Amino acid sequence: MDDKDRQIIRALQRDGRMSNQDLAAMVNLSPSPCLRRVRNLEKSGVIEGYSARVNARAYGLAITAFVHIRLERHDEETVQNFERQIDGMEEVLECHVMTGQTDYQLRVVVESLDAYERFIRTQLQRLGGIGSIDTSFAYGTIKNSTVFPAR
Amino acid sequence: MDDKDRQIIRALQRDGRMSNQDLAAMVNLSPSPCLRRVRNLEKSGVIEGYSARVNARAYGLAITAFVHIRLERHDEETVQNFERQIDGMEEVLECHVMTGQTDYQLRVVVESLDAYERFIRTQLQRLGGIGSIDTSFAYGTIKNSTVFPAR
DNA sequence: TAATATTTGGCAGACCATGCTAATAGTGAG
DNA sequence: CTCACTATTAGCATGGTCTGCCAAATATTA
Missing domain, CATH: 3.30.70.920 (Lrp/AsnC effector binding domain/regulation of amino acid metabolism (RAM) domain)
Structure with missing residues (x-):
């Protein structure tokens, strides 16, 4: 859990459906290592899931x-x-x-x-x-x- | 906002990254009308966004x-x-x-x-x-x- | 019943995800 | 300081997904 992980987390808390490419660009990584980090966060339970925010x-x-x-x-x-x-x-x-x-x-x-x-x-x-x-x-x-x- | 919309909403609250195809199957629609409903819910502000749930x-x-x-x-x-x-x-x-x-x-x-x-x-x-x-x-x-x- | 409006399904092109391989950066021992 | 080793990264190709467009089906109203 380094700084990039936290950047990723906050970006996905803001927009959980953001594409991996956009996410990667936002945190200055190329798509594949970025995706690996996301998957790791998911598997380790840091990211528990994704939800629609509904009025x-x-x-x-x-x-x-x-x-x-x-x-x-x-x-x-x-x-x-x-x-x-x-x-x-x-x-x-x-x-x-x-x-x-x-x-x-x-x-x-x-x-x-x-x-x-x-x-x-x-x-x-x-x-x-x-x-x-x-x-x-x-x-x-x-x-x-x-x-x-x-x- | 009919029953299908509410089904869609609840499905996306459970899993906001679910693919449109799976969502469509879950609510018994084909992908394109399903996607249209989702986009309408987004545009009308019922769905306010999507977020990662983080521990x-x-x-x-x-x-x-x-x-x-x-x-x-x-x-x-x-x-x-x-x-x-x-x-x-x-x-x-x-x-x-x-x-x-x-x-x-x-x-x-x-x-x-x-x-x-x-x-x-x-x-x-x-x-x-x-x-x-x-x-x-x-x-x-x-x-x-x-x-x-x-x- | 007929006409209209709304919703739906199917298709095609563009976009995205993701596994694989090679390259790079970082780390520690000699 | 150098070499070997590990961990992380970037690029690429394939397969899957999204999404706009048009025709068909369904529902609604007169």
């Missing part, structure tokens, strides 16, 4: 909520059950284990406030073992970058 | 922090200044305007706790106009999906 509202997901959750108990079974179930919920895009007052922070996307209430009541609450749920809604996004800082 | 730790960013910020005042100038400066900070990947107790939630990535302290003191605090800063660190990620729910 959530245009897709029909008007609501983005950050949900802070505390569990009632922290025994193995409660924790594992919670995490397994969360993993299966399509509306939950992210789930982080947190320091501080809450155990987990979720990022949830749904189409409406009604759908959010439905999600909380019929999905989250039903899990059991949940101590508290605290929701904040995002009603605007100033910045949403996919590019890591340069180092 | 932050492998890149050298060990710390992910969610930072909750309240401004001292909410006059036009303070707000605009804050948002413009935030936009220029590479360490801030996301900045959302929030409902509830705090005005903004940031997602910040840095290489170490030292670097985080440096970021807070020499970047954030220096902005001025900030009422309170409250940080939670993510020390694990259960889920990090790029694929929207099916609808």
